[in-house]
Every structure is written in structure tokens, then in C-alpha cells.
Amino acid sequence: MTESNRAxxxxxxxxxxxFPLERGLLRSLTDxxxxxxxxxxxxxxxxxxxxxxxxxxxxxxxSGSGKSTLARVLMGLYAPDxxxxxxxxxxxxxxxxxxxxxxxxxxxMVFQDPFGSLDPRMTVRALLEEPLRxxxxxxxxxxxxxxVRGLAEVGLEPEALDRYPAEFSGGQRQRIGICRALILDxxxxxxxxxxxxxxxxxxxxxxxxxxRLKSVRQLSLLFISHDVAxxxxxxxxxxxxxxxxxxxxxxxxxxxxxxxHPYTRRLLGAALELREAGQAVPEAAGMAVKDDxxxxxxxxRAFQPVCERRPVLEELHPGHRVACWRPTSx
Amino acid sequence: MLLQIADVSLTLRSSxxxxxxxxxxxxxxxxxxxxxxxxxxSGSGKSVLALGLxGLLPRSSIAALEGTMIFQGRDLMRLAExxxxxLRGQALAMVFQEPMSAMNPLLTLEEQVGETVAAHVAGVxxxxxxxxxxxxxxxxxxxxPERFLASYPHQLSGGMRQRAMLAMALVLEPQLIIADxxxxxxxxxxxxxxxKELRALVREQRHAMMFISHDLGVIRSIADRLAVMYAxxxxxxxxxxxxxxxxxxxxxxxxxRSMPRLVQERRLPQPIPGxxxxxxxxxxxxxxxxxxxxxxxxxxxxxxxxSTLAGGQQVRCRFPEHD
Numbered sequence: 001m002t003e004s005n006r007a008x009x010x011x012x013x014x015x016x017x018x019f020p021l022e023r024g025l026l027r028s029l030t031d032x033x034x035x036x037x038x039x040x041x042x043x044x045x046x047x048x049x050x051x052x053x054x055x056x057x058x059x060x061x062x063s064g065s066g067k068s069t070l071a072r073v074l075m076g077l078y079a080p081d082x083x084x085x086x087x088x089x090x091x092x093x094x095x096x097x098x099x100x101x102x103x104x105x106x107x108x109m110v111f112q113d114p115f116g117s118l119d120p121r122m123t124v125r126a127l128l129e130e131p132l133r134x135x136x137x138x139x140x141x142x143x144x145x146x147x148v149r150g151l152a153e154v155g156l157e158p159e160a161l162d163r164y165p166a167e168f169s170g171g172q173r174q175r176i177g178i179c180r181a182l183i184l185d186x187x188x189x190x191x192x193x194x195x196x197x198x199x200x201x202x203x204x205x206x207x208x209x210x211x212r213l214k215s216v217r218q219l220s221l222l223f224i225s226h227d228v229a230x231x232x233x234x235x236x237x238x239x240x241x242x243x244x245x246x247x248x249x250x251x252x253x254x255x256x257x258x259x260x261h262p263y264t265r266r267l268l269g270a271a272l273e274l275r276e277a278g279q280a281v282p283e284a285a286g287m288a289v290k291d292d293x294x295x296x297x298x299x300x301r302a303f304q305p306v307c308e309r310r311p312v313l314e315e316l317h318p319g320h321r322v323a324c325w326r327p328t329s330x
Numbered sequence: 331m332l333l334q335i336a337d338v339s340l341t342l343r344s345s346x347x348x349x350x351x352x353x354x355x356x357x358x359x360x361x362x363x364x365x366x367x368x369x370x371x372s373g374s375g376k377s378v379l380a381l382g383l384x385g386l387l388p389r390s391s392i393a394a395l396e397g398t399m400i401f402q403g404r405d406l407m408r409l410a411e412x413x414x415x416x417l418r419g420q421a422l423a424m425v426f427q428e429p430m431s432a433m434n435p436l437l438t439l440e441e442q443v444g445e446t447v448a449a450h451v452a453g454v455x456x457x458x459x460x461x462x463x464x465x466x467x468x469x470x471x472x473x474x475p476e477r478f479l480a481s482y483p484h485q486l487s488g489g490m491r492q493r494a495m496l497a498m499a500l501v502l503e504p505q506l507i508i509a510d511x512x513x514x515x516x517x518x519x520x521x522x523x524x525x526k527e528l529r530a531l532v533r534e535q536r537h538a539m540m541f542i543s544h545d546l547g548v549i550r551s552i553a554d555r556l557a558v559m560y561a562x563x564x565x566x567x568x569x570x571x572x573x574x575x576x577x578x579x580x581x582x583x584x585x586x587r588s589m590p591r592l593v594q595e596r597r598l599p600q601p602i603p604g605x606x607x608x609x610x611x612x613x614x615x616x617x618x619x620x621x622x623x624x625x626x627x628x629x630x631x632x633x634x635x636x637s638t639l640a641g642g643q644q645v646r647c648r649f650p651e652h653d
Contacts, residue, residue, distance in 0.1 A: 062517040062518070062519070063488065063517055170372070199371045199372050199544045200371075200544050200545060200546070200585065200588055200589055200599075201371055201584075201585060201588045201601060201602045202371070202601075203588070203590075203599070204588040204589075204590075204598070204599040204600060204601035204602070205601035205602075207590075207598055207599065207601075208598055208601050211598060226517060226518065227518075227590065228518070228592060229589075229590035229591060229592045230590045232592065232596065233590050233591075233596050233597065233598060233599065234598065252596065253596065256592070256593065266519065267518065267519070268592075269519075270517075270518035270519040270521070270522050271518050271592055272592060272593075273518075273522045273551060274518055274521060274522060274545075274547045274548060274551060275547045275589075275590075275591060275592045275593075
């Protein structure tokens with residue numbers, strides 16, 4: 001359900017993030033002396049995306065595709081090198097710390113690792129109160145009530161408040177993580193591989209919880225995952241990231257029939273093989289150091305000289321965009 | 331038969347002194363050239379089974395043990411430590427789940443893989459160790475192993491680390507390989523590739539493999555037979571395609587429904603209501619009876635015994651589906 005007539009709550013354009021490559025001291029000094037730009041890896045390159053109210057946008061990509069970097073840049077954990085983002089009509093990358101704090105109150109994240117993302121020395125109460133203390137949006141007397149209601153919402157008893165993360169299972173910890181992300185009543189939730197560390201049956205429980213809360217609280221969701229099956233089942237729209245670039249954007253309903261980009265098709269092939277015993281797929285390519293061509297040249301069967309130039313996302317059908325010079329010849 | 335596990339029940343003592351029945355009447359067998367998948371949630375006892383086979387459970391934690399694990403005519407659970415040590419690495423080896431914690435960050439790839447050879451083969455020369463290491467790395471899917479011999483674990487990619495783990499298990503060509511979720515941390519494309527290679531290895535080199543995973547999709551693509559474990563009990567055992575296409579135990583079908591699927595209509599995967607019981611709070615009757623949609627009074631009173639269905643699969647359920 002792409003709601004083209006409504007304004008997006010998050011709108012990102014031209015987002016770039018580079019990380020310097022690790023070099024020896026001598027090499028770095030020579031580079032600096034000669035005025036060479038330090039070599040870097042482009043983790044995100046010209047990423048555009050929009051999230052509409054109550055929409056679930058799935059970001060699909062393998063490790064190294066830049067999907068976690070994207071989440072971290074949006075959350076303000078990394079500063080972007082270029083690009084602009086508007087979130088609820090405010091500048092997401094504003095330098096004013098007050099505006100950033102306001103943005104974060106409306107945008108919260110559920111992390112991948114239910115073990116690493118909760119401080120083992122804090123009780124659940126302390127963990128859940130921390131965002132309330134930082135943001136000061138709700139008066140102190142409301143906290144206790146908020147905590148109990150929040151826990152009930154994710155299916156945990158109030159007794160959990162005085163226990164430590166180590167006393168909970170992975171699934172329960174992820175519930176605590178979700179509760180913590182929702183305690184400030186945000187509008188947008190970023191879930192970065194929120195279920196991939198969990199067993200399949202627990203995964204299903206957490207997904208059900210996440211999507212029930214999403215509809216009850218009318219949240220928008222940016223759901224980041226490497227799992228094609230999960231993203232296809234849950235998202236309204238899917239964006240495919242490859243080596244930091246968006247290569248395809250299409251409605252989730254059309255993924256199986258209409259996916260056009262060779263990389264998307266390759267992901268589908270691998271997932272089909274794992275889930276349904278389908279067909280073979282070629283070996284993955286490594287991370288690219290700055291490069292101006294199509295990132296998929298090495299794995300594409302329809303390679304053309306034009307692919308030495310970088311394709312941009314272009315509309316194939318309404319709602320379906322793909323970054324490929326010859327999408328119809330594939 | 332290479333490995334015959336018969337009626338193994340194992341009770342472990344927890345650090346606070348409670349007795350936890352972690353395995354109950356587990357029976358399995360496995361022959362050369364075969365891959366047996368063991369599926370179950372965390373806490374189902376599948377890793378304990380693997381550690382028991384490898385002799386890696388501390389003796390002091392074992393409160394009670396019944397049944398036998400006969401491997402090459404010897405009972406693995408009752409071997410002296412020295413005998414176990416001589417089997418590990420040479421006759422049976424394990425591929426662990428997390429390469430970053432199972433590998434020593436201070437050893438190079440060559441030292442890492444070669445350590446097993448040096449420990450088990452008396453008087454082996456360093457050139458012979460290198461030859462074997464290179465061979466094992468090749469068989470684990472390294473295209474040019476020589477390039478990486480001096481690399482430390484952190485310098486290898488996730489896929490390479492996983493292959494290195496495999497090489498560590500393969501270097502002495504053991505008959506039985508126990509793999510505990512060896513591909514979970516990898517991307518789908520890499521996973522598919524590694525699974526194919528493992529499958530070829532088992533078939534061609536006549537290894538036997540026990541492949542432990544919570545992911546039924548992964549097991550389908552590698553195993554010949556599948557054992558589904560729940561709360562320390564094997565609830566269903568049979569040919570992989572039969573068990574996945576015509577599951578007889580309600581837990582197996584619930585597990586299949588909780589998997590996100592790719593080609594079906596779009597809907598959320600269905601969670602199994604309730605939780606896996608803690609080992610010392612298992613239901614008196616069938617272990618799954620408190621979560622089973624079809625449980626009857628009889629199920630809640632008595633543990634069901636194993637029955638064999640027409641399709642050849644064994645199931646521990648009084649009222650199996652597809653009767």
C-alpha cells in the first residue's frame with residue numbers, strides 16, 4: 001500500500017557514507033603529504049528512500065550491503081558524508097542537539113543482538129527508564145505505570161522489572177528491547193535484523209508481536225533483514241541494497257514475479273534453494289572500493305559495455321524502480 | 331552401522347544442584363555416506379546430544395546416564411578420557427557454530443588447523459602438517475589455501491572462517507562429523523554453496539554427518555534423514571522429504587508452519603503458542619502436551635511410546651497426523 005497522496009514521514013535523498021580503509025601509518029602519512037585523498041569504502045552511495053505513515057519498508061541485502069550502516073546513519077550513530085533527510089518535517093541531520101533529541105524520540109531502534117544490546121548490569125527497570133530519563137517527555141509519576149503497561153504490551157509480567165537481562169531467554173530479551181524502543185511512543189521504528197538471532201519458532205512470536213504493536217500503535221516500520229522470506233511476508237515495499245546502492249525498489253507483492261535486477265534475482269534464487277529446494281546461484285562478490293560502474297557487472301549474464309557506467313534507479317512500472325541499464329533483456 | 335544410539339537418557343546436574351533430564355530415550359543410527367539432520371529449538375537437547383557424542387560434557391555434571399552410544403563397537407559415553415581423546419579429531423570431529431569464539435585469535439590459519447594434526451599424529455614433520463592443512467582447506471572450499479595460511483581469524487571473511495572451522499574438523503578425515511549450526515551466520519548464497527559442498531563431501535568421501543540446526547530449510551537441503559527433537563525427546567524421525575511434507579507429530583507441523591515461506595501467499599509465520607518447558611518442569615505426559623492443539627487426557631497422563639507409520643517414519647505421538 002504505497003500511499004502516494006500522503007506525505008512521507010521520512011524522506012532521505014542522496015545519502016552517502018564512506019569509511020576510510022585501514023592503512024599503515026607510513027602509507028597514511030605519505031597520502032597526507034602528497035595531498036591524496038585517503039582510500040575509502042563506500043558503505044552507502046546515493047541512497048534515496050521514503051517511508052510513509054504506517055508503512056512497512058523492507059530493506060533487503062546481504063552482509064556488507066550497507067543496510068546496518070543505513071540504520072545507524074538514520075539513528076544519528078554515524079554522521080553522513082552527503083545527503084539530506086527530512087523526518088516529520090524536521091531536518092534529521094540537524095546539527096542542533098535539541099532537534100536531534102526530538103528526532104530520536106520519534107525514531108527508535110530494535111537491535112539485532114538480544115544479548116549485546118542490553119547492559120547486563122542494569123535491571124529491566126533501569127533499562128526501560130533510561131530513555132524516559134534522557135528525553136524527559138513524560139513526568140516522573142507516570143513512569144511506573146508506563147513501564148508496567150509497556151511490559152504487558154510485549155507479554156511480560158511486572159515482576160520482570162527487578163530482574164537482570166541474563167535471567168531472560170533470547171526471545172524475552174528481544175521483547176524487552178521492543179518495549180524499550182516503544183516506551184517513548186515513537187512514530188517510526190527501525191528494526192535491524194531484529195529476529196535473525198532467534199530460533200524459528202521464537203522468531204515467529206517476535207514477528208507477530210512486532211506487527212501487532214505496529215498496527216495497534218500505527219507505527220511506520222523500517223524492517224532491515226537479510227532474509228528474503230521474512231521481508232517478503234512482512235513488508236509493503238522492498239528496497240534492495242547491494243554494495244551500498246539501492247538497486248531495486250518494488251512492492252512486496254510483486255517480488256517473486258517481477259524482481260528484475262540480477263542481484264535481487266540472485267537473492268531470490270538462494271532463498272528459494274534454502275526454503276523450497278530451488279535452483280543454483282553463483283558465488284558472492286566482495287565489497288567494492290570506489291567504482292563508477294554497475295556494481296553487479298561481475299555476476300550479470302546480460303553484461304553490456306554500457307554497464308561500465310553506473311545505472312540510476314529508473315521507473316519500470318509505477319511503484320517499481322530498478323537500477324539497471326537493460327532491465328528487459330534479463 | 332557406524333553409530334548406534336540406543337535409549338540414551340541423560341540427566342545433568344545444574345550449578346545449583348537441581349537434576350535436569352536433558353535427554354530422554356534418544357535412539358538414532360547413522361551410517362557412512364549419510365547425513366542425519368537434527369532439528370529443534372534451543373533448549374531441545376540437540377547440542378547436548380552433540381556434546382555427549384564428542385565427550386565434551388564434564389563428567390561431574392552428569393547425574394544419571396542410561397543407554398548406549400556405540401561408535402565403532404565402543405560405547406562413547408563410557409570411555410576413559412584417554413580413549414576419548416584418541417577418538418576426537420581422528421574418528422569423530424565437530425564443527426562449531428561460532429567461528430569467532432571457537433577459533434583462537436592468536437593462531438594463524440595454518441597453526442589453527444595444524445594443531446589437531448600435531449596433537450594426534452606422533453612424530454609428524456612440519457612439512458607433512460602443512461601438506462595436510464592445505465589439503466583440508468582445499469576440501470573445505472578454499473580456492474587458494476596457500477594465500478591464507480598466515481592469516482589470523484579476524485583477517486578472514488565470515489565465509490572463510492566457517493570453511494576454516496570445517497577444515498579443522500576434516501583435517502584428520504574423521505568418519506563422523508558433527509556439525510552444530512555451521513552455516514547459520516552466513517548469507518543465503520554462501521550458505522547454499524557451503525551446504526552443497528558438505529553434501530558432496532559426505533556422499534563422495536563416505537563420511538557420516540550429524541547436522542544440527544533449527545532451520546528446517548537448511549536441513550532439507552543437506553540431510554537424508556531428519557530427527558525432530560523437543561524437550562530432550564526425539565518426537566519424529568524419518569526420511570527428510572517425508573517428515574517435512576507429511577509431518578506426523580503435531581510439533582513438527584507447528585515448527586513447519588512457524589517458518590517464513592517464500593512462495594506461499596503473504597502472511598505472518600504462525601508462532602507456536604506457549605514456551606518450551608524447562609527440563610525440570612516437563613509435563614508428566616507427552617512432552618508437547620501442554621502446547622499441542624490436539625492433546626487429550628491420555629496425552630497429559632502418559633508419555634507416548636514410539637510407533638512406526640506406514641511411510642516408515644517413527645513418531646512419538648498417540649494421535650499422529652496423516653494416519
